[in-house]
Amino acid sequence: MxxxxxxxxxxxxxxxxxxxxxxxxxxxxxxxxxxxxxxxxxxxxxxxxxxxxxxxxxxxxxxxxxxxxxxxxxxxxxxxxxxxxxxxxxxxxxxxxxxxxxxxxxxxxxxxxxxxxxxxxxxxxxxxxxxxxxxxxxxxxxxxxxxxxxxxxxxxxxxxxxxxxxxxxxxxxxxxxxxxxxxxxxxxxxxxxxxxxxxxxxxxxxxxxxxxxxxxxxxxxxxxxxxxQIQRITARELRQWLQPRRACAHKGEHGRLLLLGGDHGFGGAIRLAAEAGLRSGAGLVRVLTHMEHIGPLLTACPELMVQRLSDDTLQQALEWADVVVVGPGLGQGDWGRNALKQLQSSDKPAVWDADALNLLALHPEKRQNRVITPHPGEAARLLNCRTADIESDRLLAVRRLVAQYGGVAVLKGAGTLIADQQGDMAIADVGNAGMASGGMGDVLSGIIGGLLAQKLSLYDAACAGCVVHGAAADRVAEEQGTRGLLATDLLPMIPYYVNPELEK
Missing domain, CATH: 3.40.50.10260 (YjeF N-terminal domain)
Known part of the structure; x- marks a missing residue:
């Protein structure tokens, strides 16, 4: 069958x-x-x-x-x-x-x-x-x-x-x-x-x-x-969002991306998101995290700029950044709460994922400069309902997320939904069962952040990011199957899709 x-x-x-x-x-x-x-x-x-x-x-x-x-x-x-x-x-x-x-x-x-x-x-x-x-x-x-x-x-x-x-x-x-x-x-x-x-x-x-x-x-x-009423999006649409770079382009033109996260024991999450931002084409990527993660992150990806998260470094980094991704490995303790509180005073475009969403559910607030990327469980917490309620009508759920939290909502899952407050909605018809493994959401938040840094709109960055993410996973699955597919397997595949002119 x-x-x-x-x-x-x-x-x-x-x-x-x-x-x-x-x-x-x-x-x-x-x-x-x-x-x-x-x-x-x-x-x-x-x-x-x-x-x-x-x-x-x-x-x-x-x-x-x-x-x-x-x-x-x-x-x-x-x-x-x-x-x-x-x-x-x-x-x-x-x-x-x-x-x-x-x-x-x-x-x-x-x-x-x-x-x-x-x-x-x-x-x-x-x-x-x-x-x-x-x-x-x-x-x-x-x-x-x-x-x-x-x-x-x-x-x-x-x-x-x-x-x-x-x-x-x-x-x-x-x-x-x-x-x-x-x-x-x-x-x-x-x-x-x-x-x-x-x-x-x-x-x-x-x-x-x-x-x-x-x-x-x-x-x-x-x-x-x-x-x-709804757009079905696949890799075919990437050309409309991602144009070839001009020959004299420099890194400053492609955005400064800041990522916040990686509480004790969760350095892998922020590393995945940060490298995904780089692979997506962001010009400069900076990470603020715990001191214990600095060495491993630089060893894994020396192109990153990595510092310890503190009030001073965060304030400086927010002034420097064009776009912020917050949530991968953030945790829900005082360390993560403080970082999120400082970020809320910034008007920079942002991607909120993982524990940033769990903290948002505790203190809901609406803003228009943000992409939120919940899976069904996180969406249920944001909407104060059961996960089964989300899954019973995903289209209604993503519309409710946008109405309550503003900006753009990405409701992850098989047939990820993207919606904004203007009534636009898309279904990303990409991805496979191998993506049901740890770290996949961190990669997605990094991709969307990287595309936002390159001046795509919130909605276009969310749509293109979901397609790049799923198409990269499909390419890996074609070569090795779905069982055992890792989030890190996607990283080398991302450039094939953020450079759609390479596709025949």
Whole structure:
């Protein structure tokens, strides 16, 4: 089974994302603008899904098609009819509802029956020789955990270990958030219709979507005229943020970056962030930390300027710096609290990470010159809720972070979200499971700080930093796999992505 975390051919996917609610509202308008009916749109969806299934599983001879009581099920009826007409044996199981089917789904169902197809109830025992399952159970309108009989059908499909192709979205995965409140189809492939929805790219999506595909169903021209709600960002966008340097550039042009952190026993965190700032292209990087870390930091990276953190050195360094990163290894004791208190009087652009965020949660304050980079646990503390609340709706969470704390918020995780107060939002469609290891967040804060020092805006630096970070990790994973991937492995890869002109 192919996993979306392997990042297959993501350049073929669009870079605009819309909410499922909005798409449902405008679908009839979009179809009418192209001179087709909603039923014809459904026929296009079924045809596209059938073509994908035949392409990926050309030897399949017995398909099981699961149809729900809505338009997602209507797509399934179309797939079933096309497969049967092509000589494939089809078993179709459908859920019944108390209300009439939507008109388009009813037409697709009737066409299936008129072609000689049978409809079996959800309680029917499954054949043992099926070699492909088409998931048309629940579409993008789902807002809660699947109920009976859908939950039982989803669990049965997953138990078969037969490859599953999901129509528009895996049943049970919420289209607007990527949350999975109950059971969900574990798809080998998912074909998104018309546009990408955020739930296919963030939250729990990568565990369920499999390889993601997309088909506009002929609405590409109409869609191009609509203002995207969210941007899907990958390494392809780096060229718009990072231009080649002029031949006579000098280090003073590329910013002075100051990093604060590294309490007793946490020197590694500040070292990772500082070197990441250098590798990202900051002209000069200065670290204020504990005396015990000065020697090791200079030995590991002699390009750094390292001093003991004191009131005097901090005041001098703040006057010197263009940008500040605070938090990696900072701790929550008096040493870290004092440094953070002094920093709060500065108006320099800053990146707050790790313990700086935990201290911020204790004394919330809003400012516009800051990027915050919480993981879900830190976000929960900042918003005074549970981590489960954050993960249940990551898009809402990142909007709340921006509203309460200002500036730019980066909500880390699979499908990292970046948002600002102007309503801009992006999903970084990069990264892999190997990044679930210590020190990765420190590297990210250093990259963002380094890009801020080179005069990118807060939002652009956050977006570009997340992409550089994830793309570097993907490059390492391609060479050595995800298990055992270390934060230090990313450091030599960063220059490949902050110099996008090197990419073919």
């Amino acid at each position: 192919t996993n979306h975390s392997e990042k297959p051919d993501t350049d073929s996917l669009p870079h605009s994302v819309w909410s499922a609610d909005w798409l449902r509202q405008v679908e009839s308008t979009a179809a009418a603008s192209c001179g087709i009916s909603l039923y014809q749109l459904m026929l296009r969806a079924g045809s596209a899904a059938y073509a994908l299934a035949r392409d990926r599983y050309p030897t399949g001879r017995h398909w099981l098609v699961l149809c729900g009581y809505g338009n997602n099920g209507g797509d399934g009826y179309v797939v079933a009819r096309l497969a049967a007409a092509d000589g494939i044996k089809v078993t179709l199981i459908a859920c019944e509802g108390a209300r009439p089917l939507p008109p388009e789904a009813a037409s697709a169902r009737q066409a299936w029956l008129e072609s000689g197809g049978d409809i079996l109830p959800a309680s029917r025992r499954w054949p043992e020789d099926i070699d492909l399952i088409i998931d048309g159970l629940l579409g993008t309108g789902l807002g809660a955990a699947p109920r009976a009989p859908y939950d039982a059908l989803i669990e049965a499909a997953n138990r078969t270990r037969v490859p599953i192709i999901a129509l528009d979205i895996p049943s049970g995965l919420l289209a607007n958030s990527g949350a999975v409140p109950g059971v969900a189809i574990r798809a080998a492939h998912t074909l998104a219709f018309i546009a990408l929805k955020p739930g296919l790219l963030t939250g729990q999506a990568r565990d369920w979507v499999g390889q993601l595909h997309h088909n506009t169903l002929g609405l590409a021209d109409w869609l191009a005229k609509q203002l995207p």
